[in-house]
Amino acid sequence: MKICVIGSGYVGLVTGACLANLGSHVTCVDKDPEKIESLSAGHIHFFEPGLEEMVKFNLKNGRISFTSDLDRAAKDADVIFIAVGTPPKRDGSADISSVVRAAGDIAKTMKKLKSRKGLYKIIVNKSTVPVGMGDIVTKILKRSGIPGRSFSVVSNPEFLSEGSAVSDFMNPDRIVIGASDTKAFDAITQLYRSLNAHIIFTDIKTAEMIKYVSNSFLATKISFVNEIANICERIGVDITAVAGAIGLDQRIGKKFLNAGVGYGGSCLPKDVSALVNVAKNAGYRAQLLKGVNEINEKQIDRFAARIRAYFPGAAGKKIAVLGIAFKPGTDDIREAPSIKLMKKLKAMGFAVSCFDPAVKKSHVPGITASEDVYCALKGCDAAAFVTEWPQFKQLNFELARNTMKKPVIFDGRNMLNPGVMREQGFKYFGVGR
Ligand code: UGA
Numbered sequence: 001m002k003i004c005v006i007g008s009g010y011v012g013l014v015t016g017a018c019l020a021n022l023g024s025h026v027t028c029v030d031k032d033p034e035k036i037e038s039l040s041a042g043h044i045h046f047f048e049p050g051l052e053e054m055v056k057f058n059l060k061n062g063r064i065s066f067t068s069d070l071d072r073a074a075k076d077a078d079v080i081f082i083a084v085g086t087p088p089k090r091d092g093s094a095d096i097s098s099v100v101r102a103a104g105d106i107a108k109t110m111k112k113l114k115s116r117k118g119l120y121k122i123i124v125n126k127s128t129v130p131v132g133m134g135d136i137v138t139k140i141l142k143r144s145g146i147p148g149r150s151f152s153v154v155s156n157p158e159f160l161s162e163g164s165a166v167s168d169f170m171n172p173d174r175i176v177i178g179a180s181d182t183k184a185f186d187a188i189t190q191l192y193r194s195l196n197a198h199i200i201f202t203d204i205k206t207a208e209m210i211k212y213v214s215n216s217f218l219a220t221k222i223s224f225v226n227e228i229a230n231i232c233e234r235i236g237v238d239i240t241a242v243a244g245a246i247g248l249d250q251r252i253g254k255k256f257l258n259a260g261v262g263y264g265g266s267c268l269p270k271d272v273s274a275l276v277n278v279a280k281n282a283g284y285r286a287q288l289l290k291g292v293n294e295i296n297e298k299q300i301d302r303f304a305a306r307i308r309a310y311f312p313g314a315a316g317k318k319i320a321v322l323g324i325a326f327k328p329g330t331d332d333i334r335e336a337p338s339i340k341l342m343k344k345l346k347a348m349g350f351a352v353s354c355f356d357p358a359v360k361k362s363h364v365p366g367i368t369a370s371e372d373v374y375c376a377l378k379g380c381d382a383a384a385f386v387t388e389w390p391q392f393k394q395l396n397f398e399l400a401r402n403t404m405k406k407p408v409i410f411d412g413r414n415m416l417n418p419g420v421m422r423e424q425g426f427k428y429f430g431v432g433r
Contacts, residue, residue: 092273163329178207229432239432323387
């Protein structure tokens with residue numbers, strides 16, 4: 001099948017590259033000509049394991065190409081994916097303007113092809129959108145004079161996690177296809193046939209809702225475990241033992257029960273807020289979901305307060321923040337807890353150094369990122385672990401202790417063993433332990 005993907009950001013590029021790898025001919029479109037030039041040369045503008053190799057491989061075998069020209073890309077495409085951003089607006093609702101623009105552009109392109117006999121394209125929404133967006137896309141096309149028989153609109157949400165997106169795409173837990181006709185459903189199912197995945201066929205609105213609810217449930221698990229961690233901390237119980245034990249109950253599940261400084265990234269915080277807004281617009285106050293984001297926002301404040309409480313005077317004290325990316329395996333810093341922490345520590349009067357294996361700038365004015373973890377630790381009164389990069393667990397802790405002014409660790413991800421750290425001469429503080 002011939003595929004056109006509008007938007008060569010994170011979702012669009014992973015989708016395009018993986019579909020090309022599965023055998024489709026893919027043209028990725030982006031309005032940024034510089035991005036297109038660099039992608040055409042096989043360079044990816046962000047870090048995602050395995051993606052660059054996959055793009056290069058498919059560029060070589062001619063199954064993927066990049067262009068700014070939607071007309072050219074969409075002309076012969078059987079399927080057009082919309083994979084553009086839906087960032088949060090001030091009130092927490094999703095900004096759908098890029099999706100609306102993409103739908104308008106598709107309509108313009110299809111208008112030029114209107115005289116073509118048997119014109120039919122499937123427009124698939126991959127962007128995370130409020131429930132009802134499928135209807136809006138349909139209306140945009142119809143209003144532009146494109147007859148209903150010439151297109152189908154499908155919702156096919158993505159469930160990729162940054163840092164493991166390629167492997168998530170190739171080994172999905174499920175593929176959700178929301179469509180209003182079996183012709184479109186069958187065609188999209190064909191795209192994924194070699195993945196042998198559990199495919200769910202539903203209506204468009206339900207598919208849109210499944211996406212929001214998946215991310216909101218993951219966020220709820222994290223805020224739940226963080227709330228329990230805050231209780232554990234006060235009553236002398238270790239959250240990691242509690243979470244480990246409850247996670248063995250298959251109804252609860254082990255994943256997403258790591259207490260810490262909370263969730264960041266471009267998806268979980270945004271999608272919880274957006275679902276709160278969807279509820280509000282439908283006349284319902286989503287109390288639990290509001291609480292989920294509130295607990296998350298406070299979690300980093302608590303962590304900063306804990307550091308502050310340990311040092312009665314911040315002046316002259318230096319904290320090394322280890323990890324800047326919002327999670328390991330990526331260089332994405334959107335909504336990163338590390339940045340919020342650095343700002344807070346700075347405002348409290350601490351000097352701050354930082355290091356991340358993939359992010360080379362602190363993104364906080366006045367704080368410089370170190371080239372090396374031991375440089376960041378040099379002369380510090382404490383180290384705060386904020387991103388659970390595996391290499392942080394493999395540090396030479398003897399060297400770290402000797403490099404630091406004071407051997408104090410605040411483990412914002414509960415990634416280190418408290419007993420081992422204490423044996424190595426560190427004062428250790430985790431979250432909820
Ligand atoms: C999330 C979802 O996990 C994906 O399924 C979804 O497709 C994606 O959003 C999206 O909508 O595009 P992602 O934002 O890449 O993926 O990151 P997650 O792995 O969900 O992690 C989010 C945050 O939660 C990170 O800051 C992580 O450190 C934190 N986290 C995760 C915890 O604090 N505790 C945990 O137990 C797990």
